[in-house]
Structure formats: C-alpha cells, structure tokens
Amino acid sequence: MNMQTIDPKLFRSVMGAFPTGVAIVATEWQGDLFGATINSLTSVSLQPCMLLFCTNEGSATGAAIRQRGLFSVNILGHHQSDLSARFTGKLKNRFDDLAIAFSTDGLPLLQGAAAQLCCRVAAVHKAGDHDIILGEVLSGEEATCNPLVFHKGAYGRFQCN
Template structure:
C-alpha cells in the first residue's frame, strides 16, 4: 500500500470542479433552532430510504444536530444565497432573518427551499476530518419548483439554460 500525501489546498481546488447542490441541515436543540450549510449531501438508498451528509469535525453546530437525533435537509433554491450565507456563519442567531416552520419531526423547514427531507440519525461513521452521517428518511416534501443553488469552483453557480 502506497503512502501518498495529498496537499489539502490542492484537494480543495480539484474537488471544487465538482458542482454540488447546497443544503442546510437543521434541527432543534434545547428548544432552539440550529442549522448549518452543507454541500456534502447525497441520497444513499431507496429501500430503505437513507440519505447521507458529512459534517466537519470542527463544526460547532453538528454536535447539537447529532444530539437532537432528528434533522431536516433543506435543499436551497438559486435565490437563497442569503440563507446559505446566514447558515454558513458561526455564532449569532442564524435564523433571525430566515423564514421557517416546524416539520413533523420538529426540525426547521426553511421557507423557499426546493425540497425538505426529514430524517433520524441512524449511523455516524468516521471519515477523516469529517463524520459520515446516515439518516433514515421519515418524511419528504417538494414545496417549490425552482432552479437549485449550486456551488462550483468556490462560488455560487446556476444551471446553464
């Protein structure tokens, strides 16, 4: 087995060429809404219905979402860059200017999102400087038909018509 060292900055640069959708993972912890922007999200299995995302070990929000055990994935629309920025910052009231409603599992469902997926934390696995979260889907909804918010090469992007 070869021992190759990959420069983290180069890894970020190369992986930035893979366009991703932008999500916000939300939950309620100690009676307060919590949320974090997340690009590392995917559908994992149809039967059973599982989804996955990978929060950084350095995240201060992820431990509160994990403790809540129930969460929602909000897939953002192209016109929700402000929501992404709010949920991507540290500290403060991230929900101050963000419309939301409580989902069936109690997690915040963000207004204007394309899709809401509610889930329970099923497994948490190690993944280097991240954890790999597998969630069992409990509910899903398509509240809005809109273009997605994408991230590509370190910036917001849209679909080419």
C-alpha cells in the first residue's frame, strides 16, 4: 500500500479550521522569566488531574520548563490578543511592563487571564518538530471573562450565554 503524507502548508490550513483557545505557558528559571503562546492545550486526565501542551523543539521556554520542572498556564481572556502576539516570536523581554503575580512556587501568573493553572512536569515526549509536555495540575483558578479564541489565523471571542 502506498501511503502519501499531506503537504505541511495544507495541513496547517486544514487544522486552522479547528478553533482553539489561546494560552501562555510560563516559568522562572535561574532568575529569568520564560513564556510562550500556545494553542495546543488539552486536558488529559482527572485522576490525577493532568494536561498537555506542545512547544517547538529547541524552544527556550520549553527548555526552561523542562529544567525547572514547574510551569504556569495562563488561559487568555478575549481582551488579551496583544499578549498572544507578544509571547510569539523572538522578543526577549516579554514580561516587561506587564501586570504579573507569582504563585507560591514563583511561577509567573499574568493578570487579567481567563484562567490560570500551576503544574509539575510529569513527562516530555518528542513528536516530530515539537515536544509534548505532560503536566500534573497542582492548582488552578478561573476569572469571569470570556476566553480568547483563535481560528483560521485570526483572533475572536466566544460569548457565553
């Protein structure tokens, strides 16, 4: 049987039809703050509570999370599309001039987020050009704002009734 693989550009476009939430994963490592925008966040288990997300292989934030072994997940609110863009790309001082609180473990928590979770790294798996990071959820809280949504390369919002 001759199996073909999909063109990566077509795959990206097709997957763009699936709307996702937007989050920023973050950690502190050796006095520096690291953070990256993700949309590959999913719950995995309730016993124990676990989630997973993906980072580019070689990502500085992914490396810092693996080394620290702890990370925060900041699920962005509809009013935070500017933060999503800020935590994508090569900007070095992503946290400058932002309202940040810190968890009891020193993890950065972005103020105004729709929800926040603090996690411990449970496992890391290589998958193509990304790393899948599994995290055991240690704590979490939610706010009363609507989430930021990403679909077909654009930001939008989901309105709760």
